[in-house]
Amino acid sequence: MNDSSKAGAANISQKNAAAKAGDKADYSKTLFLPQTDFPMRAGLPEREPLLLARWNDLDLYRRLREQAKSAPRFTLHDGPPYANGNIHIGHALNKILKDLVTRSQQMLGYDSNYVPGWDCHGLPIEWKIEEQYRAKGLDKDDVPVLEFRAECRAFADKWVDVQREEFKRLGVTGDWDNPYLTMSYPAEAQIARELMKFAMSGQLYQGSKPVMWSIVERTALAEAEVEYKDHVSSTIFVKFPVAASDNAALAGASVVIWTTTPWTIPANRAIAYSPDIAYGLYEVTEAPEGNWAKPGDRYLLADALAETVLGVAKVTSFRRVADVNGVDLAGVLAHHPLHGQGYDFGVPLLPADYVTADAGTGFVHTAPGHGADDYMTYVRHRAAFEAAGTPEVPHTVQPDGSYFPHVPLFAGARVLDDNGKEGDANARVIAALADAGALIARGRLRHSYPHSWRSRAPLIFRNTPQWFIAMDRDIDGSGDTLRARSLAAIADTQWVPAAGENRITAMVSGRPDWVISRQRAWGVPITVFVDRETGELLRDDRVNARIADAFEAEGADAWFADADGARFLAPDHDPARFEKVTDVLDVWFDSGSSHAFTLEPRADLRPRKRRPEGERLPAAGKAPDFDTVMYLEGSDQHRGFFQSSLLEACGTRGRAPYDVVVTHGFTLDEQGRKMSKSLGNTLAPQDVIRQSGADILRLWTASVDYWDDQRIGPEVLKGVTDQYRKIRNTLRWMLGSLHHFSGAELVAAERMPELERLMLHRLVELDQTVRQAYAAYDYKRVLAALAPFLTTELSAFYFDIRKDTLYCDPASSLARRSALTVIDQIFRCVTTWLAPVLAFTAEEAWLSRFPSEAGSVHLERFPELPPTWRDDALAARWAKIRKVRRVVTGALELERARKNIGSSLEAAPAVYVSDADLLGALKGVDFAEVCITSAISVRDGETHEEAFRLDDVPGVAVVFARAEGRKCARSWKVLPDVGADPAWPDLSPRDAAAMREWTKAHPGEPALGAA
Template identity: 50%
Template sequence: MTDQPSPDTADYKSTVFLPQTDFPMKAGLAQKEPAILARWEEQDLYKTLRKARTGAQRFILHDGPPYANGDIHMGHAMNKVLKDIIVRSQSLLGKDAPYVPGWDCHGLPIEWKIEEEYRKQKKNKDEVPPAEFRAQCRAYAAKWVDVQREQFKRLGIMGDWEDPYLTMKFEAEAAIVKELLTFAETGQLYRGAKPVMWSPVEKTALAEAEVEYEDVTSTQIDLAFEIVEAPNAPELQEAISSGIPHYAVIWTTTPWTIPVNQGIAYGEGIEYVVSEIDGRRFIYALNLEKSFLERLGKTSVDKGLGLLGGSLAGAVARHPMHHLGGFFAKPRPFISAPHVTTDAGTGLVHMAPDHGEEDFLACKPHGIDPVFAVEADGVYRADWLWLPRGDARSNSVINPKFNAPDGPICSDLREVGALLSAGAFQHSYPHSWRSKARIIYRCTPQWFIPMDQPSDISTPEPVHPPEVPLGIGLTSLIAGHGKGNGPTLREVALDAIERTRWVPERSKNRINAMVSDRPDWVISRQRAWGVPIALYVNRQSGQYLNDPAVNARIIAAFEQGGADAWFGADHQALLGDKYRLEDFEVVNDILDVWFDSGSTHSFVVEARYGAGVRADLYIEGSDQHRGWFQSSLLESCGSRGRAPYDAVLTHGFALDGQGRKMSKSLGNVVDPLKIIGESGADILRMWVASTDYFDDVRIGKEVLAGSSDAYRKLRNTFRYLLGALAGFSQDDRVPVSAMPELERYMLHKLAELDAQMRAVVDKGEDREDWLEFGRYTRALNDFANNDLSAFFFDIRKDCLYCEIDPATGRETDKRRAYRTVLDHLFHALVRYAAPIIPFTAEEVWQSRYPESGSVHLLVWPDVHAAWLDPSLGQRWAAIRSSRDQVNEAIEPLRREKRVRSSLEAGVRIQVFSPYEEEILQSVDMAEIAITAPVSIFKDGYDTARTIEIEVSPTSHHKCGRCWRHLPEVTQDGALCDRCAEVLA
């Protein structure tokens, strides 16, 4: 033993190294993050990064535009944070990953807000000059763009906030019109009258993406139509001719459509039956008899004639209100229709081509056209014979009272003896996303993009539409039908879906089904705020003007004055000398806002990065399969013959802590701005990154507490690294070949982690976990907690504290090797963490390198593949397993207070195989398990058994400096050989 001071007088506290850092354990993110943001803005970090990545491979994530109307909510926060994580991670790979945020500034959500303001002032929007109304919409959108911009920036979203894209910018509106005119020039545009989803409250057509479904209670009715002729059903015809009335029974949950009924549909192969009920004979589907009778309150009936649906061909019935004459006196033919089933009802369907697309399509070949009886506000026309507007009974068709069993429809039908039953029916029904009111299907003249029209999409050429009658004085302006030789838009889109990478892969099925089944795209709206459908329609031919020179003047006008240029235009000047304005109708319908956002790839991606450039990635919520993903797909396929993106990521929705949809009425809304103000953006970002966001995710106090705990542990890992690396320099580094096995094992683990992280970040066709940042974040946290804090740091803290003389700076090679590995870990972990918790990563980096610029200018860590050593990993997995078993064996002694710490435990390990013996003898298990000396022994081999561990309090004394219990320490407080040598 080396001469030592008396343990009674020695104080070794000053002789050990304790981690030294000013990096605080308490984050204080809510206070620190704004200062970090201000520094980034002062440094113009985004532009600095763009300059640093000049010439690098580009990665473009194209931002889907949120509506500029109100404070951001949790869905916004989740979406934007996820985008930012992806963009930052791509930049970390060394790519040029710009991010251009954008806003959808047109459309019903914004227009509705301005209308609300007018309603508060007792004003009707229609009384306000259109230019004034549009100006207020523009000002409203601009206000919320500025508000949301600052809120997104506060989340740590890095992007081109000085020059975002707005769909209401003049150049954007001009680009949208240019895209529209491309469809017109290539014959992919027509105007026709067909039923579309219509909101009587907003008085406009709606897209599927503007509709949500709610459970409602409607009135279901069974209604009798008297059959007057059945030429292909001899027995039925004979009975009718003999004066025995027979009635076809229809079932509907929309009684309001009965006033425009024009026929009855049947199924060719359905088996029908004639039954006598209360002295009258009714026809209905045989296998729907039970439910039909239940509605009538009957238990049994006398069944008579049976007949197949095909025998109803040529049959004619009359409307229950036929006595009113006119429209109602016309015969109601029976029509074979494929949409008639026996899932519900009676197997006979009343046909109202005004209010159902299937009805419209089935009636059209029979020359039955819509009658347009219901006006834009959902009220029947004033000149309608039944239920006129002036009648006190008339009301909106979406008003449940209008359809109620005692309402005007049912009352009149009951009065004439046609109403067989009327009762409540609960079902899911479409509502307007904005007004929350019920919608209807309403036939109106609208502009469409056809899905199934052959075209020359890849080689567009102008074509002119033929005239097609649509009834009631309307003319179809169908462009290019039958003119193209190429694939249809549906075919091109479905092919593009196949060529696109969908994340998760199952989302491909969703959009494929939606595009396969969707009807023609209704692109017109009867609104005031948006981009107009800038077309001129010839009053005689019914064809829209297709002149490239005129189109060029229109686009130039939009570039100069935006959409307002159309409404206040000198249209004769736009038409030029070749045409006379009086020969043309000026179209003033507004474009579907989904066409606006579907065109953004043209004026954001291509305009900024070059013609033909596609986005690498689109990312939005799962609802966008029927929204932005689809409108962008169709717009690009129609104008460019391909998708605008290479890959699409779909995430779920943010729900409350109990898994419920957030709702103000439920009082369960979790406000991201409040979380940021109280806990900081990095906590919210940690939650986003930790979720399995491909599905719906939950957020609440408990969930956020878990995110805060994960953040705290990761922060403490960085704090330890900063403290342990105090004073470390490049001169202190040790080559890997000279490192102890434990250090080499940790580099192996780091290389494994690096491969996991890269698999999430770096796109590869064989990488199934691409963009699964839940895996990325869990891997990072698990490594920091399990491999570092609970293992490597724990084992090597003795080496860190004790194998140096602070007075001389002299340290052992082992300690230098340890700190070399810590330096590798620091540089890797701070980079891995930077996309997820950018504020904290910056704070960590600046704590160690205050003069070296932002952490977000760095690239992926230099982790060598040569560090991977599977055999070493396998060895240390066995050693760690033995360590865990030792700790488990010590735990009872702790509980019994026979030992206070593992350092006081003596351990004997019996091995039963040469492999176990070799592995455990190759390391200092006392150092690995942090115990008193460990003895390894065997009493013969038995490979069927695993190690057995005995633990007891050690008899060895405690070193006064390192606190280890060792044989050479003669009394408590004396020095062990190692400590004595360090201090010699």
């Protein structure tokens, strides 16, 4: 608390103490001291549920819609969380940010709508049901599919209800009674329709490619379902004997490869090299007895890696026999290292741009069925594979991670077991290579490796038939492709922060075709039929319509209830001719289609006027004449919800479903570590709410740089709580002072003192800052502007100066009425500006000021302030006045520390000002009032060296002096004219006049002052 704040507080306490002591007349009841029921202690955990109940009784969401029905629409389309557990701190951040958006955009003048949604299908929920089965010793595959799906639906229903209440407790306003659920029958029907649009336009196809495969979960996974963790792999260096080459030097040599997946060696069909790498032929001249690499062996290696490889192979001496340029390797054919044991085909050497000399041998083992690069090498060089006798991508590993029976030597061996632990495949392959004399070294490597984010088990790349949406196929003969449409839509979208555009552009530019099939049971099926004879998809609008109609009435269960799909095919097609697909859709397709079953069908959400393509959003704060759709999620959703929604909408509608995309970072602990149960550093939002209230979480959310990763923990929340307390105390003081203001005492701005006009000017400045910050979704900038205004400019400056006027001036005083008029305006502005952030506290304060049964601060707009209040010249003058005031305040603080004064009202300092500019600014100002002293003298020029100065305010010096005169019994100012009014011998003339007015207004009250 600064000097003037202490002085104001001392005045009140001293005046009340005087009455108790009985040494003077009790004037305390004649003062206009703050009075309010708004408590200093917030009690948010108890008070917030009452306000939630009030909003529910008011039907606040519906009233907001009715109030703004003619305004431009700003719709925040919810990215659905999984309905499979209690919410965590990341959920809280996400939902609070969404509420900050919708509340602030509503108060900016939009019809800002938020409809929550939930992702109800897919692996996270199915996995929970399977865990329950495993705990009971049951196998999911033994349960009828419809029964299993019913259990998944019930599980999702339960957690939707739980999470809904947890989200509402955060203060999030939305259409909680009508959320969208991906498992609702209309949603499942629309998801099927969207899938069938891709089929009808020729973008959907079935292909056999290597995809991320979870052996534990028995399904393909999307990149968004994968996390990378450390994993220890077996590594091997394997030699492939050269079988044919135009280079005679290579006769009897071997090409050496290095791999971290020994189990893929049976699937090897080629070796990749780089034409830009310098290779050499190296001969082993010395090696230990019994070593795998033996004297006389000749190895083809990249020159940059040869010494390292031979060292790992324990070769003690070697010589370089010949140069081999990368370009000369075209046409070289090798034997498989297990040649003669069922692997009797050629292994061609093929050029590839992904081969480097950074690690390994300079040659890359290529198994087209177990890697994306490997598969593309097969696609580019199909003729070479055919010539080598391997025209097809091999299928080597079954869904359970075991080799197919047709795999020589290793049939039945498992890569991973049902729990994701390493099986026997690596060991058996390594042993076979050693027996064949094909191994030259082995080791272990810890490296980053893909894992399922659900089971936490390692994944494999596995060649398997899947359904894909093509990125580069011509769409309906338009000459356009999904990739081209998506990249154009990205450029047409506003990304916040802007770096998000580059990130998703890079992802979409390089992404492969979208694998949308999952080998699961709980989801929307891929509702297509395949001609058994031709392998072609059935494209028939009549069949599609029957499928959609059935789903509308019965949900997606209708697909699984019909064994062969006859109800959909007949009478137009013979069911015996067509195979019904049983895979379900990737859940990202579900959520990516959510715009189609949420935004488009609902009259209250459907954009009435979409932004023209190519037209950017207007500058912050400028309302467009078209509707806006926003998506807001974590930055990981560039590869998830943002991208799947983009691809789905561009494939079916030719444009993105959103106009603005906002991303936030991850929530870390106070040390910057990722939160995890194993570290014990998690922080549950439910615990914060129980202890401190949701408004503390909301204030934290608004104060952090959410575009980046943020930190939270006990110490962080302690700082947030301190900030909240200061904001609340400022609101409380304003409410207490406004107790004495009915509104009838309004004063026009032009009649107000300068100090009040300065505050009106600051409101106009802040209004522009706050509006622009809210329009730019930059909530930390809102608080960065409001927090110092509340604590420094108001509490420690304006309110402190005006306490004497507000408490002691006559009720009719122009200065007092002006101050109250300004405080009323400040309260309205600040409370509405804070309402999106402190939803509960702002409502509590608003109702304390305007106790209407039907009222709510959230039904208000940000106040429209007269531009005539802005006065830059006045603000510049008062900036100078405040500079001089700082020197005076510093001098008085020093005197208080020396025990020379207790209150600044005991002082009457002399202020020497040699800076002409500062001196001119003080003319006409009651500087004693500004500095909260009983008197002050301002003098032109310098003074002695012992005067108090501040280094950053040159030209100002203060000489302390005590105020002369007597202390006024009512205001505690020390003045020479106390007692000048004989009727009030212990009061100053100002306070005597106030008492005359007070006694007239309170007839029958005991007389105070002189007998």
